[in-house]
Amino acid sequence: MQTLVLVGSANFTYTWCPLARRHFFTLSVRHRPKLKFSTSSDKACRSYIDEECDEDFLPWLEQKACTKISSMLSIGKSAHGRALYASKPIQAGDCILRVPYSVQLAPDNLPPEICSLFGDEVSSVSKVALLLLHEQKMGQIFWSDDELEMIRQSVIYQETIKQRNHIEKQFMAIKPATDQFPQCFEDVSLKDFAYAHALVLWTRTFGDDLFLDIPVTSRAWESSRGVSMIPFADFLNHDGTSEACLMSHEGKQLSEVIAERDYSPGDQVLISYGKFSNSSLVLDFGFTVPYNIYDQAQVELNIPQHYHLFQMKLELLQRFKAPAIKDVNEFSSSEKLFTIKEVKFASKKGRGIPQSFRAFARVLCSNAQELSDLESGAAQSDGRLARSPLKNKSREIEAHELILSKITEQINEYDACIKSLGPSTSQNLVRKHALRRQMAHDLLTGELRVLKSASAWLKKYCATLLEG
């Protein structure tokens, strides 16, 4: 789960979870109040308005919430499914939507008598999944049968074994509580629960089983209430560069979005779901963006057993291991796996290439005397090993050339992979494959860009040392 970013004393930003894209509420609408559009600019923006959804949903939700949710936005169609559009001029700083907690699905919507039966082992995702089952039993069917079927397939075939085991364990943990409330959860089976759980912790992968073994982390909208599903806001599409995000206002018991810029009627309003790389977006949301500033690449550097002073180096690196920093875009970690971000060329310090990576390479290239110096240096300072350049210039170059050689190897592999994707214009590509190809392309080119930036910086660093 993501950590919340504290924005003010009472406000929190959310990071978006794919669960939010399901329009549970939309599908339950039965009556159709009409919206009135009066001005010509309003008429202009109606062309992409999703009439059915727009006219049904917001009035229904506002009625349920007993309050205005938005007077500035309409639901429309975009290249990426439904989206929210400005229905009147919006100025930076305007509050464009406000969704009260009362119409959100969050763990604390579960009746307290049920919640009190849960121990710490029951996650927020499981509680919201249970809430969905509860709502279903209460007669509020949020999804059409067709939609349910569509999702059921994905749930069964795309969940990892690990996730299945986790869900089973969660089900066993909630079962004693649901058994005590048959009026709310009559005959809830593991299958029902797994299904609801997957709706909450929705994970889309971009192959049928390509990514089954990759651990996937949830990216739920999370606040102090736990995971929440926030209707209407879940029509907002993502723009990684947008400053706008969904905020939770604990004091007012609502979630809101404040416009970060001006919008004319008809402009699509986008928010940032979080600082996600394309690999995170692909795994958890099923889309990529063409140029993602949060892209990163991982490079592995091992100590070959035949290396001079192998044991000593290994022991030193273990002893002075830096604590791992949790990053939203990291899926796997190991002491030898380093995450690189794009290195801006102006940066003299090579920011983007982790210091721990450079330190690792320095240790690998050091002789016995240098290792002993590195050890005493770390012990006398902040405990971090080999953070400064090695005194021996050629050894410092050797260390960086080692990193460079690994990165170059990876660049070549990425180049070959991108070439093998073939041209995007191929007539033979069916739409689904064209989309997947595009995602693969965005993903690989983003990571390649990061690797190339690191390579360029390392070359320049080594060249400067050679000249000096």
Ligand SMILES: C[S@@+](CC[C@H](N)C(=O)[O-])C[C@H]1O[C@@H](n2cnc3c(N)ncnc32)[C@H](O)[C@@H]1O
């Ligand atoms: C919270 S929903 C937004 C509403 C969505 N467009 C819909 O029709 O339901 C998130 C989903 O919208 C799509 N999406 C959002 N932003 C996108 C973007 N920048 N590019 C491609 N797809 C996007 C993805 O399918 C994503 O899983």
